[in-house]
Amino acid sequence: MPETGPDIQDIDTSRPHPARVYDWFLGGKDNYPVDEELGRRIAAIDAGSAPRTARANRAFMRRATRTLATRHGIRQFLDIGTGIPTEPNLHQIAQSAAPDARVVYVDNDPIVLAHAGALLVGTPEGVTEYVQADARDPRTILERAARVLDLGRPVALSLVALLHFVADEDGARDLVRTLVDALAPGSALVLSTMTADFEPENVGKGIAAYAAGGVTLVARSHAEVGTFFAGLGLLEPGIVPVTDWRPDEPPAGGGPVSLYGGVALKP
Template identity: 55%
Template sequence: MNEYAVPAPHPASAHPARVYNVWLGGKDHYPVDQEAAELAAKANPTIVPSVRANRAFLGRAVRHLAASGVRQFLDIGTGIPAAENTHEVAQRAAPEARVVYVDNDPIVLSHARALLVSDPKGRTDYVQADARDVDAILHEASRTLDLTRPVGLMLVAILQYIQDAEDPWDITHRLLDRLAPGSHLVLSHPAADVTAPEVAESMRIYNERAASHASATPRTQDEVRRFLDGLEILEPGVVTLTRWRPGPSDVLDDTLPMWCAVARKV
């Protein structure tokens, strides 16, 4: 059994994928997830608009990578399928794109069919694994992706669930080390230094109700920038969600407490 495997969902504990599903307006969650999501959002009213802005950032980043010639994506911390999943955005721009999704929640696996609907010219796959298990992820992903060619590594709102003691920076760099030059890291992360009191309180409420493996830690802009060490950070740098290459109709909102960035491996 994988040492990082998560037991079957238990209604006594909230889980990130299911809490996120509540914030996105989905129906695939338990009462404990609903409670955690609602109480956290009450403590920090920016959570729901942040989740939606985070989804929009993912779409803009994937479209940029596809326009830059990236045709492979490794999306870790997939969550329960929603609108505009990575493969939908990527294959709309480049039908031949290949996407591998990774998550450790069995409820996500139960929805994998929705993630595996690929354009006939492309391909999608799903791996049940924990973000900490770098070797397993890359071994399984290599069945679908050619790791000798550039990959878009998607770590979107996932690294907060890996504690400092587990060294999420090392995990990120071990993933990148095995990817080809020209690969990109797409990253977003809850901020500890934007609307800090509200973020701290909402995280406390969530962590009290979450399983021990799924507690969350917000980080500062400098701590988030460490994930990009050794990479070429694309403009506009490490910014709040709506500041990353917004479209003409996008509304800027610097109160949303999440940092994001896209960076290239040279």
């Protein structure tokens, strides 16, 4: 399913890109000096906070995926806003628990498409595919995902560290509702997004740093994050900092992580 690979000129190296900055936070190599520059500015606001948050977010994704595969029997996964591959990837977690799991990744960054091959090496029993599409175009995503996933059966929809790049006025809630409405009962929503509830000053500085790089970033309160889960049944412990969602190891310390996370089932 991956569309034709991008030419190098399709990758804009003159402006930072969220996926590449995130890759830098995680210690990856698929970023450019402009991404590292923004990453360093953000990291300097609160030493170690941004890389720690990025790692905590990945760990939340892994725990949520494993929980849905092992405890709720979900065998289909739709991951929107995939980002640059960082092992273990979602399909590796899902297919280690359920070898026959089917996974569709979605992103619109040419550099992610360039690395899509790394996302497509799964188990012989399962399926992994990549769709090049914009998260703000959910109907196109659903149409293409339906070539691989049976939307009449439960699907785990992952919107991990995505929605803080989509402002309310740009239709963040409509985007989520369109996607969730298209899924079968028993499907799940996995969501993490930034908040300023814990460190408003530092988060505000981070938002300003991203804005200076031409990137929109939105922080939402606990109540605002809750609206994304309207009509769904939240799994325990509800909407919490990502480090507190069913942790499988002691917290690493170093201060709060400014990301809320939650997992819910569609009745």
